[in-house]
Amino acid sequence: MSKMHVTTTVNGDTVEFLADPRETLLDSLRDQLGLTGTKEGCGTGDCGACSVRLDGTLVCSCLVLGVEADGKRIDTIEGMSEDGALHPLQRKFIEHAALQCGFCTPGILIAAKALLEENSNPTEEEVRYWLAGNLCRCTGYDKIIRAVMDAAAELRQEAA
Amino acid sequence: MVAVHLWSSLTRFTDGAREVDIDAQTVGGVLDGLKSDYPGLEPILDAGVSVVIDGEIATGRHVEIPEGAEVVLMQRLKGG
């Protein structure tokens, strides 16, 4: 069962690793590249804790093979703050107490960022449906939704 | 003497008494007294019980029991 050589761009950096073809991108990120901010909650695409961007598209990294990442661009939670400045979503999550245990938080932040890039002014319902694949068991989602809406408002203001 | 209220199914071991008088000053004394007066209670007490003194769950065997206090024996409480 020979491993395959994978070259990919993660958070802007070119990285290489050897992947067993059965290995998921989630395991490649966590176990080969040491990027443990992306979490496994279910391994079946039902919880969204492993959310990353693959060539810009929001995906569950547990449902992508490591070898499929070859030649692609991957963005994870570790690349969300730029030059030490938190993304507004990250700031708003702290400010609104939108996390309790924090385990689902990286996946939700990645997913919310993808939403706001596509829709800068989402309704509460749109946020809720967009994030339906990101389970949170601690918060009842209330403060998460508020934080996303508030970050969206701030980003719109910055853009204006 | 301390009057200790027991839960009903313990009365099998106390000749039917729901309230028993134990000569003790502390929680530990009550538990030891119950065991020596009613040996059938021993495995249940050893499995863990809470002693409630005037509404407050006693925090240990050392806790003293005030004169005239209400003393209730309960299953040990735990939480999630």
Next chain:
Amino acid sequence: MAKDEFKEYRLVGTRPDRPDGLDKVTGRARYGADMSAPGMLWAAVVRSPHAHAKILKIDASKAEALDGVKAVVTRADFPTGLTGEEWNLQENTMAGEKALYDGHAVAAVAATSKLLAEEAARLIEVEYEVLPHVIDVDDAIKPDAPVIREGAANASVPEGMPPNVVQYLDFGRGDIEAGFAEADLVSEKTYKTEATHQGYIEPHACLGQLGEDGKGEMWVCTQGQWFIRKMCSDVLGLDTAQLRVTPSEIGGGFGGKTTIFMEPLSLALSRKAGGKPVKLVMSRSEVLRATGPTASASMDVKIGMKKDGTITAARAEFRMQGGAFPGSPVDMALYCCFAPYKLENVQHIGYDVLANRPKCAAYRAPGSPMGAFAVESLLDEMCRELGVDPMEMRLKNAVVEGDTASYGPKYGSIGLVETLEATKAHPNLKAELGPNQGRGMASGYWFNHNGETSVSLAISEDGTAQVSIGTPDIGGSRASIALMTAETLGIPYEDVRVNVVETGALGVNEPTHGSRATFASGKAAVIAAGQAIKEMCKRAANEWGIDPEAVEWADGAAQPAGPNAGKFPPMTIAEIAGKMGSTGGPISGHHESVPEGVGASFGCHVVDVEVDPETGHVKILRYLVVQDAGRAIHPSYVEGQYQGGAAQGIGWALNEAYIYDENGKLQNSVFLDYRVPVASDLPMIDTVIVEVPNPGHPYGVRGVGETGITPPLPAIANAIQAATGARLHDLPMSPPKVLAAIKAMG
């Protein structure tokens, strides 16, 4: 106590950023599966596919022959002779003679990679003789049910009870029959709830290492590192102090991470593999099949009520199965179910029953939600029948300080009436309802808990402070403890760092459970801060050459107490700390106790639902949580507990359930079919924090974590009846059941 009689604080009651927030929004926070070690092996577990089966033979030769497989363990690798709960834990960690439920571990393997370990596990061959099994609690309590374990009953069980009854409970007071005779309406109904899972998003994970010398270490996601240490030591026959357990950040627990499941396996594998560290991470399916869901319940409730809503007598008889081991929370369910009501005549009977399911663990207010479902549902049905307003009924019968609780002791300071009044005043109760919509209300209760607590505080050289606590931060407790410590010391919130420490650093702490972290670790931190203050006053007094009694502490500085003490400028904490090396050494505080003064918390929830009459689908339109927090130290995280508890209760009420097939195999061991609420299922969850301070805590704290899961189950059942006329007596109130109930009305 009215809000304006409240002492106002500089920090307590404010909403600063949590200290661990940055780590948790950047992916830096390290959870159970995030740690690796040099030379590390990966483990996988072989689990029984049968609900009940004799294990005839385990053949690991094919697995052991694989290149890279370093160790295989079975029950033969564990010590013998354990008894009681220690035996239960060992048996649950690894099956002995019999597999007792679908998913029960029978062997484990360690190998050089995750994929290799999984492949090796598939190659371990286990021969079983399948035995008759039983899943449902009402089947399990039958006299002719398959016997799960002879001799498991404790001394509470009278002779002649069915074989799977392992604990019996019977308590109450007054004259129950006379009470019913006084009533205008006596109703008796049966209610059932299905097992649910805590559903924390982080699967159990640990990294264990154990040498031939019996010394070991473990990194693990847990609510209680000392519990892990003690339980692993018991199961493996180790000296407790030789095992050092460090808690990771924890991705949710809700009670489910207060005990062990697979942790001893990593240690046993490590020992067998020559002391190499072994990482073991559960899959979601393993979490659902083989950790600790809550019990399922079958409950008979009988209540007598007068026309004016006065409750004259109440009787509860509950049967609960908590899996193949004793320990269902039937006792807690009985204690809590009538707790909000003044009762002269009350009787409780409980049966803890074995069934072929995983060993239940605590789940947020263990037992209380089930009991509330039965009692609060029946009360609502009776109010309808008598034409009594359910809120007025609750107020009329509400317990107050000094009343004797239904379960025995007298209540201290409690805030039930204040909670009900705040609910009554909330605008949600005036919102208009449309067709197919209905409103339901219910109360809930949890005692809260103290537990063994040990905390250390040390003043740093620059006057900042560090607090070492033993209760893992599961939902923001670092923030609340930092707030209380900083308030006490008179320093900025940011000057306090709260560390959750490993077992080597403090005396024994119980886990973060029983809603105790902010109460118990917080109280201990405040006392420890007081000790440090006393020492700092002494250092200032020495400097000034006055009596230490003549120094008081205010605004983060030692000050002469009154004009007689002499005139000295305040000496700040930074000044005192900067000189501590030459004034007597380190300045610290330390407190350990089982803190007295636990304050119970009542809550009241009101929910509006809309039911699709053609499909039985229930939509939550509005949700209100009102609960007594004593004093909210960090109100955002108090609200978070209320909202999270409500969401879990909503899931339990509507769609979450353990579903077994006829062979006793769990059918829904993935999140696709174990249906926890998703973001689009819920509305915003409105909260009101009632504050009736707990006199047993320096800042008035009551635990707030658990009560919130209790009222949703009956509140939603009550709302569904209001919307449709149909009454559901079984959980979950899933669309097929709701539609059938609507159809049954004709």
Next chain:
Amino acid sequence: MRYHTPSTFEDAAQLAAGAQGLTRFLAGGTDVLVQMRAGSVLPDDLIDIKKIPGVSDITKTDDGGWRIGVAVPGHKLGADAALRADWPGVVEGMELVGSTQIQGRATLAGNLCNGSPAADGVPGLVAAGATVEITGPDGTRTAKVEDVPTGPFKTSLAQGEVISAILLPPRGPNGGDAYLRFIPRTEMDIAVVGCAVSLTLDGDTISDARVALGAVAPVIALAPDAAKAIVGTTLDDAALDALARAASAACKPIDDKRGTVEFRTEVAGVLAKRAAKIAYARAKGA
């Protein structure tokens, strides 16, 4: 396991035809990877078809129909306004599959080939009269979508055959379609019942209709009696009731963890009515 990335469907078919052990094609992977993870399917050869040119394209065909590449993920399908204008029922069916994250990967072709009786992407295709182009070691053939699944998680594809495109017929004037499913939550569930309706109007009267039901029988199938119940009507209450009865009568469901026989049968009728109303309104241009 060997991982292959062929650059033509012919190569993919040859690889699969020549494979000795268990073979799976990989498009979005949202079923295959779950099965691999659970250990229920452990392929010896995994053939990733995403590197074949054109698999991610959606193109309008010369006859006014559509050719949908087999690696087009749900979110891309949903973003194609012209396709959505023609076949909204097909698009909304696919969009109901899983979360936003799943939509980034999951494909119509994969949804079909997984063979689930509850696949949300499939009833809309069946109601639309869609076909698939299949490439095998011996060349290419087409088949009706409803002929692909033969039972739960079984298909009529032979060893070495791979779906190379999904083909939708021209919508034509005065047509409309819709797909509805019932799930216990609002998202993330597998359909307990699914129903797609496609119809064409002549004035206010339905001149042609196809009704497909999901999750109520071993395979997703047309319900011809349900279609008959509304053809020639203006979808009045009597027609809707007849539709509901016929849809319910077409059900041969099972009791399982997701629903009961009674519930599925009842709700199939409810969804058929609701989907027909939406399709009718769409055909009217509403």
